[in-house]
Amino acid sequence: MDFIMQNLPQALMVLGIIALIIEVAVLGLSTIILLFFGLSLLITGFSMSIGILPDSLTTALWSNTVVTAILAIGLWKPLKKMQNRVDTKPVTNDFAELTFTLDNDVTEQGLTTYNYSGISWKLKSEEAITAGTRVYVMKKDVGVMWVKPVSQ
Template identity: 65%
Template sequence: MEFITNNLPQTLMILGVLALIIEVAVLGMSTFILLFLGISLFATGLMMNFTLLEDSLTTALWSNTLITAACAVLLWKPLKRMQDNVDNKEVKSDFAELDFVLTSDVNELGISTYSYSGVSWKLKSQQPLSAGTHVKVVKKEVGVMWVAVV
């Protein structure tokens, strides 16, 4: 504990950087709490390092409380807006260009399956297709291939 209090500014900056790394790398900016806390810890340590704030645990506590609250008030809405901005474009890949001949009938229910790359995929189609029809994958979902006549 004595080591931490003797090196409080450096300890706070290290903790701040660790909180930011965890927020960005591990949590993927899904929660903003560690982001605000990381900014606060780093800023407090920096201000203590340049003697703008007194080097004490009480000052560190109050400074982090105020800076975290200020970051939350100022940054919450812009960050939330950024997080809600989702790109819904369908991803194009070579996988979507797959074509094959059906071994069983296919409809919207997804009863038929097709084994591809070691995975058994459900097959679905907008219109009923009979076995022996040459089809192409037009859309993919989790565990499902949507097919249409070539």
């Protein structure tokens, strides 16, 4: 404890960096509370090391309380908005280049199935496609492959 008191600004900055690493690397900015706390520890430790604040546990406690509250009030809405942003672009993966020949007719109802990678997928199409037609997967939903003829 004596070592920490002699090096309080550095200890606060190290704890702040640890809190930020946990928030970003482990929790993926899911709580954002540790972000505010880690930043307040860094700010308090830096302020103590350059002489703005005195080196005492009481000052560290109150400074972290006030700075965490200010950061939470100021950054809560922008960070919450950033968390709730949804990416709407379609994900490309190994289905993007999947082509095969139909064994049965395909319609929009999804009555036809196709076994791929150990899963029985329903096949759907915006237009009726006859059996024997070479098709590619244009998009996929849960358990459903939407297909189009290769010639289109």
